[in-house]
Amino acid sequence: MSTPTIDLEILRTLHRLHRQLSDVRERLDRGPKQIKAAEANAAHRQTLLEQARTDEKAFRVALDQKQLQFKGAEVQVKDLEIKRNTAQSNREYQLLTEQIQATRMANDVLADEILEALDRTEQYKDRIRQAEAELSAAKGKLDKVQTAFCSEEPQLKEKMKQLETELKTAEESLPPEIREPYRRVVRQRGEDALASVENQSCSGCHQKIPLNTYSLILVGQPIFCKTCGRMLYTPEGHVREARKEEE
Ligand SMILES: [Zn+2]
Incomplete structure (x- = not known):
């Protein structure tokens, strides 16, 4: 039995077709992976934005509460001052004075806390704005990869079919x-x-x-x-x- 010989051109064609097919398959495979990654990133950015909003809200509620507490204490001081004006004894006057001082001192601490919190308000708002911008960019990226793959996929599938047919024909020419x-x-x-x-x-x-x-x-x-x-x-x-x- 003599050894079969092959037209070298068939081998060159086979190699070219295998490489082209592998490239097309790789691109068909890569598209959905990129979309999945972009979706995961957008979902992550969404979570971060929600977290930033939740934190800002909790911060605002705490600040409101402190401001209410501060106002309540101011009213309390005024009430105590009125009481002190009508004090019946030195002892009562002294007690009320101590109470007023203690309330004022506590309120001074509270006032510092409120001022400090007011300073931080912008930081919370900045964090939300930043998270919104990042989410928007992530959504834009997702949209871009989806659109790109949507337009590319039919062509790639068509190309793959064509290459598979060519490959089959070339393989049939092998001894x-x-x-x-x-x-x-x-x-x-x-x-x-x-x-x-x-x-x-x-x-x-x-x-x-x-x-x-x-x-x-x-x-x-x-x-x-x-x-x-x-x-x-x-x-x-x-x-x-x-x-x-x-x-
Ligand atoms: Zn080798």
């Missing part, structure tokens, strides 16, 4: 004896199932190809790299160059 070992290496290596010979080396693993093996590749014998298993072929023009050297 029957080669198909099984070819399929095996495709299953194992995908787009790296084939490799061109560059500088008399396998371009996949850079192992040197012995001269007699190289001659066999040139005449179209099916050769798989002994080191990496890739199916070897020579790039266009190599046959002619080799023949020139023989002349």
Whole structure:
């Protein structure tokens, strides 16, 4: 039984088709991943904005409460002063004076706290504004990747179908004896199932190809790299160059 020979052009075409298919599949795969990541980011930004709003609200409620407490204490001081004006004894006067002083002191502390809190109001508002801007940017990014993939997906799917058909046709041109070992290496290596010979080396693993093996590749014998298993072929023009050297 003679060894089958292959038109080297078929191997070049097969490798090109495998690479193109793998590129298209990768892009089809990448789109949904980018969308998912953008969705997760937008959801995260939404949570941060809600948190900023909740914090600001809690802060405002606490501030309102302090201000109410402050006003209540001022009223209390006034009431105590009125009572003191009508004090029946020195002792009562003294007690009321102490009470007024204590209430005022407590209110001074409260006033400091209120002033400090008023200073922080802007910080809370800034945090909300920042979170709103970040959410808006995240939504914009999501919209962008969704739109891009929506317009790209049908073309990519069309391209994939076309490449698969071309690949099937090219595979059918392989001699029957080669198909099984070819399929095996495709299953194992995908787009790296084939490799061109560059500088008399396998371009996949850079192992040197012995001269007699190289001659066999040139005449179209099916050769798989002994080191990496890739199916070897020579790039266009190599046959002619080799023949020139023989002349
Ligand atoms: Zn190799």
